[in-house]
Amino acid sequence: MKFDVVICGAAMSGATLALALARVAGKKVAIIDPHPPSNERSGFDARSIALSYGTIQKLKQFQLWEGLQPQASSILSIHVSDRGHYAQTGFDAKEMGQAYLGAVVELEKAGQVYFQQLHSEPNITLYCPDSLESVVQFDELVEIKLSGGETLHAELLVGADGTGSKVAEQVQVSNKVQQLRQYALIANIELANPHKGVAYERFTSNGPLALLPMTEQRMSLVWCLSHEQLQQAQSWDDDTFLNKLQQEFGWRLGKFIKVGSRSNYPLALYTRERLTHHRVAFVGNAAQTLHPIAGQGFNLGIRDVAALTHAVAECDDAGSYECLKMYRNSRVQDRDATIAMTTGLVRLFSNNWYPTVVARNLGLLAFDAIPPLQGCVTNRSLGLIKN
Template sequence: MQYDVIVIGGAMSGATLALALSRTANKKVAVVEAFSESLQHPGFDSRAIALSLGSIDLLRRYKLWDALSSEATPINSIDVSDRGHFAQTGFSADELNKPLLGAVVELANVGAVYREQLQRDPNIDVFCPDAIVDLVQEPQHIEAVLKSGTRLCGQLVVAADGANSKVAELINNPKSLDDFEQHALIANVELDKPHNNQAFERFTSHGPVALLPMTGKRMSLVWCMKESMLQHALSWSKTQFLEELQQEFGWRLGRFDKVGALASYPLQLHKRERLVHHRIAFVGNAAQTLHPIAGQGFNLGIRDVAGLVDVLAQHTDCGDYSCLAQFRDNREADREATCDMTSALVRIFSNDWLPMVVARNLGLAIFDIAPSIQGPVKNRSLGLV
């Protein structure tokens, strides 16, 4: 079976890549996905993610946004504060003369939309449920051997199979690991009054608390904390959980009335040593996995996808070294800057050393009144890089 590109992994990065390659570059694509139902997929679970304005523009370019927008919740303002201290900052769509700052989508809804669109696309074949077990790299092509025994032949294999990438394992592409010694506790909460499409990032002594607006009066909660606190939090009753969250966040959104199921995962920065190999490229979480502190993870991943699509559209041989080298070089600055910014924010805002507390609050105050330094940060937050 001959393809221009074989995509390993059919979650958001892999599915977006496959559909974009078909629609904008007329490439023949195979997608290999292990989970037959999107609701079982760890990439399409009960979480919600914030798409930046730049990511929305890219999804619109790939004719994907219309199918997602009906279930998306716009973000009209972002508020950033440090619990127990004076400084805070933020910005709104109106201030920046933008229609919105971004939007929140529920991954389960995204999974259903993508699955339908992948199945309908004549340029895409989906091999699901199936998984890669071996790679055969030849000078002019590459073969992906699947668990089912199927052999796919293509010009390029793209690893979009997450932080524990099987493709990386097969070619021995190691990753660096920066352990933040925190866990993310995630849940959906419901308020007693409308959220008015506001998003919040509040830094506490335990770690950042992020709240993203969802449909109705719901918000998606990401609460970062040490493992010792996580064990306590998972044992709390729902009433105690809401009381503890109220104390940490405050009353700016009114009362937290309800909380759904809880889930958690460790927070680490993973970075692959190489973005490209012979006829292989890495995108999304297979390339790097970020701390959620600034909501940059998928937005960086979709810029990986866009960078690869733009380069592949210019080449007949998608796996040619010059093609992959161009993709690698084009992504380096954005990748390094976003990873560095995310890690720095974690270190700065998870530190109770008094000089650091004073310095970060001074920094927030200066940021709020100094337009000259706001531009680069706001542009990266909006994904306009």
């Protein structure tokens, strides 16, 4: 089977790329993934992801937002604060002349929407469930063998298969890993009062804490903790957990009344040593996996997708050196700046040394007083970055 592009990974980055290449670039695409989406209705514990304003605009260009919008929760304002200190700042959609700043979507629902569109798109062939077995790179094509026995040929192979990318393993492109000595504790929280579309980033003595608005008066919690703090939190029953969280966050959202199942994962910065190889490219978490602070990771990945789609649309051969060079060069500045911002925030707000505390609170106060600083930070936070 011969394709213009074969994509390994059908989660949101890979699926977005497949649909964008088919619709915008007119390419014949295959997409491989071992896990079909669940057809079950999402429950209380549904996991979610935040889409920036800029990401939503790109999804509109790829004719994808219409399917996601009905189940999305709009982010109308973002509030940023440092626990125990006066300084705080944020963004408000009305003040910026926008209808929203972003949105939160549940991953299971989004996966169902995407798979319906992948199945109905005539330029896309879906190999699911199936997985990558081996890769051989030739001068003018790449050969991909699947576990199910199929052999595919393509001008370009794209790794959109996450941090532990099988594509990267096959072509021997390693990750640089920087351990961040924190864990992300994930759970959904139910509120007694409506959240009114407000997202919160709260910096506490235990680490950054984010609450994102979901449907049905729920908030998606990401709480960054040290290993010792995580072990302690895992011992708490639901009532103790809600009380501890309330103490750390405060009462801006009113009373927390329910917590769902809790999970966690270690945090590290993974940076793929190369974004491209011979007839191979990486996007999303396969290219870089960031700390969840400021919610930049997925949105950076969608900018990867948009840049690669543009490059492929401009070139007759999707895997040519010129095409991959165009993609690689377009991503350097945005990628480096976003990684620097997120790792800088982690260091700044996970440090309780008094001069650092003073400096970061002065920074929060300065943000509201210095328009040029607002513009730079706001554009990156909202994903308004030119590729």
